[in-house]
Amino acid sequence: MEGIIMKALSGFYYVDDGQTVTTCRGRGKLRHQKVTPLVGDRVEFTPLGDGSGSLDRILPRKNQFYRPAVANIDQLVIIASQAIPVTDPFLIDRVAAIAQSRDCPCVICVNKCDLEPGDDLAAIYAAAGFPTLKVSAQTGEGMDELRALIAGKVSAFTGNSGVGKSSILNALDDQVDLATGDVSEKLGRGRHTTRHVELFRLGCGAVVADTPGFSSFDVDRMELMRKEELARCFPEFAPYVDQCQFQDCAHVKEKGCAVLAALKRGEIQPTRHASYVRLYEQAKAIPDWERK
Numbered sequence: 001m002e003g004i005i006m007k008a009l010s011g012f013y014y015v016d017d018g019q020t021v022t023t024c025r026g027r028g029k030l031r032h033q034k035v036t037p038l039v040g041d042r043v044e045f046t047p048l049g050d051g052s053g054s055l056d057r058i059l060p061r062k063n064q065f066y067r068p069a070v071a072n073i074d075q076l077v078i079i080a081s082q083a084i085p086v087t088d089p090f091l092i093d094r095v096a097a098i099a100q101s102r103d104c105p106c107v108i109c110v111n112k113c114d115l116e117p118g119d120d121l122a123a124i125y126a127a128a129g130f131p132t133l134k135v136s137a138q139t140g141e142g143m144d145e146l147r148a149l150i151a152g153k154v155s156a157f158t159g160n161s162g163v164g165k166s167s168i169l170n171a172l173d174d175q176v177d178l179a180t181g182d183v184s185e186k187l188g189r190g191r192h193t194t195r196h197v198e199l200f201r202l203g204c205g206a207v208v209a210d211t212p213g214f215s216s217f218d219v220d221r222m223e224l225m226r227k228e229e230l231a232r233c234f235p236e237f238a239p240y241v242d243q244c245q246f247q248d249c250a251h252v253k254e255k256g257c258a259v260l261a262a263l264k265r266g267e268i269q270p271t272r273h274a275s276y277v278r279l280y281e282q283a284k285a286i287p288d289w290e291r292k
């Protein structure tokens with residue numbers, strides 16, 4: 001039978017075939033595949049009739065992420081907030097670039113609009129061409145728009161700790177009841193309420209992964225792009241990158257750079273370009289052999 005891994009916990013894989021969830025263990029055969037099953041994997045499994053089963057094979061992945069550890073995502077919903085905690089745009093840009101490098105579309109969702117409207121932040125991403133929403137898990141503002149964007153797709157919710165990923169999931173669907181946490185407590189002790197990745201099937205026909213919040217340094221080297229690939233991870237640079245004077249232009253401070261000219265004209269957002277430069281410097285510092 002075929003299904004999707006909804007949750008992976010202590011060696012058990014919870015596989016949903018659309019009807020029931022079977023608790024599977026990996027089979028010996030699986031080890032020959034030399035891949036670790038991820039939440040979101042489409043798999044073949046054999047039910048044993050008592051609710052348990054064995055995981056036989058992982059079907060080819062369309063994409064995979066390490067942090068959060070998920071596979072086969074149709075889109076990443078990056079949740080941000082302009083009020084406790086204030087999201088550093090760099091965090092959004094880094095995750096968006098990783099997603100872009102895997103051809104995975106992103107939606108930007110500015111939460112806690114009841115506390116702080118977040119217009120400036122939303123404007124940056126709308127201008128950069130991302131579907132952008134302003135929502136409040138508290139008041140329900142924007143939930144219908146968000147439902148419409150995630151319906152019929154598999155989405156992963158990501159964002160720094162405390163922005164309200166679990167709260168939004170709870171607000172989206174009455175059937176979901178995730179634990180949420182106090183921000184001061186989380187930030188104070190660096191504790192995250194959500195510890196594992198899990199997929200939820202919502203009433204609106206969406207499948208959504210809640211993932212643990214990330215912090216500023218929480219990125220795997222495996223996910224760092226090569227500096228040459230980075231410009232293509234900023235989709236709004238695309239109309240300009242081939243117009244630079246030099247073919248190997250880094251778009252950082254080069255003469256005759258069309259990206260910098262667009263930045264100057266206000267066609268590229270300053271924080272987006274600043275994030276690009278920061279990622280470029282990071283990428284430059286890591287030799288290719290250190291990437292897996």
Ligand SMILES: Nc1nc2c(ncn2[C@@H]2O[C@H](COP(=O)(O)OP(=O)(O)OP(=O)(O)O)[C@@H](O)[C@H]2O)c(=O)[nH]1
Nearest residue numbers: 112136137138162163164165166167180181194213
């Ligand atoms: N005022 C207001 N508070 C919110 C909103 N959304 C979430 N919160 C509060 O923010 C805190 C953190 O929310 P969570 O949903 O636990 O955040 P999270 O992003 O899932 O956090 P992690 O699991 O640590 O990644 C809780 O106290 C929520 O009640 C909102 O729209 N408005």
Ligand SMILES: [Zn+2]
Nearest residue numbers: 244249251257
């Ligand atoms: Zn350039």
